[in-house]
Amino acid sequence: MKSVLCSLLCLLSFCHALAGEAAKEVVTVGAEDDWAPYSSVVDRQAKGFAVDVVREAYALVGITVKFDVLPYSRCMAATKAGTLVACFDAVPNAMIAKDYLWPDLPLFTTHMNVYALADSKDSGMVARKLEGRTVGVERGYEYGDEFDLNTKIIRKIVDKNDQGFKMLLARRIEFMAAEERIANALFIRFPTEFGGKFKLVGTVATPGLFIAFSKTAPDSVRLLKKFNEGYAILRNSPRYRAIEAKWF
Structure with missing residues (x-):
């Protein structure tokens, strides 16, 4: 009888545990x-x-x-x-x-930065200064209202940030807009291709x-x-x- 009761208690405990998991x-x-x-x-x-x-x-x-x-x-x-x-x-x-x-x-919170080639003379590039210039942006991303709502900036849309930086290396665009840590991670990940090739020339938002x-x-x-x-x-x-x- 005692063993039967123990078995029943164990079964009830197991069912309770299963019910708890299912309830999550x-x-x-x-x-x-x-x-x-x-x-x-x-x-x-x-x-x-x-x-x-x-x-x-x-x-x-x-x-x-x-x-x-x-x-x-x-x-x-x-x-x-x-x-x-x-x-x-x-x-x-x-x-x-x-x-x-x-x-x-x-x-x-972060910095949405603007990058140029390392030999660029540009600096202090905010949204207004980018008017009429070609800037790479990743598809669907937001870079802050001053940048996103400025229709005078010439945007070149890319599917991935590394594609934009490759376009910048090829001088197909003048700048690449990218989040700070994302850009730094890419430069570290591809040191031969990207290391020392770019410079930070502005910040368009800190959202x-x-x-x-x-x-x-x-x-x-x-x-x-x-x-x-x-x-x-x-x-x-x-x-x-x-x-x-x-x-x-």
């Missing part, structure tokens, strides 16, 4: 595939600073995140359409702010970058609220600085 909420979030060290695809998995931040913020409120890794423009389009609940990393500028829901705080939430996806408002809750805890903890130290 899982959400799929879009992550861009080519923005290391913030978010990129490595061995078919999302990796990067922003990936860790989003994952851990949700974990603090009991939600497990799965990542759908895809090009940024597709990620944002799917979020706008409601087939994804959210996508990162986005700048809520005047062109896209109205199309998404935004958290209270950015995932991080905060966010995870953008869909206005139409089911439950997106609640999931935004849960993200705000978890991220507020993470942001004010030593763990956030540990994630920064890991990636930067």
Whole structure:
């Protein structure tokens, strides 16, 4: 009898554990595939600073995140359409702010820089000074309102930042606009091709970058609220600085 009771108790305990696992909420979030060290695809998995931040913020409120890794423009389009609940990393500028829901705080802040060839005499290049000049930009990305809304800048759209820097090396464009850490990571990754070949000649914006939430996806408002809750805890903890130290 005693052994039967023990077996029943073990079975109940096991079922309870399974029920607990089943009760855990899982959400799929879009992550861009080519923005290391913030978010990129490595061995078919999302990796990067922003990936860790989003994952851990949700974990603090009991939600497990799965990542759908895809090009940024597709990620944002799917979020706008409601087939994804959210996508990162986005700048809520005047062109896209109205199309998404935004958290209270950015995932991080950064510098959107302008690069030229190392022998360039240009400096202090802000959006106004780039009017009439050819500037490489990555497809679908935001670089701050002053740059994004200035129609006098001649933009050459590329699918990846390294393509833009190759165009700059070939003198097919005069400048390349790129996020600071992204550019530095490329210069380190391709030292023979890019090392010492470029110089920083200006900064067009110092924006905060966010995870953008869909206005139409089911439950997106609640999931935004849960993200705000978890991220507020993470942001004010030593763990956030540990994630920064890991990636930067």
